[in-house]
Amino acid sequence: MAKVAFIMDEMFEDSEFQVPYERVKEAGHEPVVIGLEAGKDLAGKKGKVRVTTDAAISDVDPSEFDALVIPGGYSPDKIRVEPKMAEFTRQFDAEGKPIAAICHAGWMLAEANLIKGRTVTSWPSIKTDLINAGANWVDQEVVEDGNIITSRKPDDLEAFTKTLLAQIEQRA
Numbered sequence: 001m002a003k004v005a006f007i008m009d010e011m012f013e014d015s016e017f018q019v020p021y022e023r024v025k026e027a028g029h030e031p032v033v034i035g036l037e038a039g040k041d042l043a044g045k046k047g048k049v050r051v052t053t054d055a056a057i058s059d060v061d062p063s064e065f066d067a068l069v070i071p072g073g074y075s076p077d078k079i080r081v082e083p084k085m086a087e088f089t090r091q092f093d094a095e096g097k098p099i100a101a102i103c104h105a106g107w108m109l110a111e112a113n114l115i116k117g118r119t120v121t122s123w124p125s126i127k128t129d130l131i132n133a134g135a136n137w138v139d140q141e142v143v144e145d146g147n148i149i150t151s152r153k154p155d156d157l158e159a160f161t162k163t164l165l166a167q168i169e170q171r172a
Contacts, residue, residue: 002029002066002168007057007085007108009035013073014044015154016102017051020069023161029168031069034060036082045073057084062091067168072103072123072153080111090114093147098167100149102160106130109148119143120150 004024008017024031035042035053042051057079062068068089070076079085089112092099101109106122107129109115116134121143130137142151142159149167151160 002172003064004029004031004067004069004168005060005062005065005088006031006033006069006071007035007079007088008033008042008053008071008075009078010042011045011074011078012042012049012071013075013103013154014046014049015157016073016105017044017071018049019154019157020071020100020102020161020164021051023165024069027165027168029066032060032065034088036079036085042075057082057088060088062088062095062097065092065097066171067098067164068092068100069164070099070101070105070108072101072105074104076101076105076107080108086112096147098147098149098164098171100160100164102151102156103153106135106150109133109150110135114148118145118148120145120148121152122150123152 038056110133119136
C-alpha cells in the first residue's frame with residue numbers, strides 16, 4: 001500500500017481532486033490531504049466537493065509518502081506561494097517519486113523549478129508560464145516525463161489517474 005499526498009487549498013477543481021483521490025483509495029492506497037494548515041475545511045471551486053485537510057505542510061515529511069498529486073483549479077496558485085509546498089514537491093522529484101499535476105497545477109511544478117527541459121502539458125492559459133519556466137509544452141491528454149505526470153483538464157482524468165496508479169505500482 002502506497003501513501004499518496006494531495007497538496008491543496010481552497011478553490012481546487014472539484015473533479016481533479018475527487019477522481020484521483022477515489023481511484024487511489026479504490027486501488028488500496030492511502031490518500032492524505034495536505035494543506036497550509038491541518039483541519040481546514042476546503043471547498044472546491046464548483047462548491048460540490050468539500051474536504052478537510054489531514055495535515056499541515058509544516059508537519060509532514062516527504063519521505064513518508066510514495067507519490068504526490070496536485071489538483072488544479074485556483075488551489076495551485078494559493079499553495080505555490082508557500083515555500084514549504086515547493087520544497088515538499090522538490091523532494092518527491094529528488095527521490096524519483098511520481099508527481100501528478102493536472103490543469104493549473106503546472107504552476108506548482110514551475111515554482112518548484114522542476115520543469116526546465118522537461119515535457120509537460122497543462123490548461124492552455126498557463127502554457128506560456130510553463131514555457132517561460134523552461135518546459136517543452138505539448139497539447140496531449142497525458143504526458144509522462146520520467147516521474148512527472150501532467151494532464152490538461154477534467155476530461156483527461158481517466159488517463160491521468162491510470163498513469164499515476166501505474167507509476168505507483170511500478171515503484172512498489
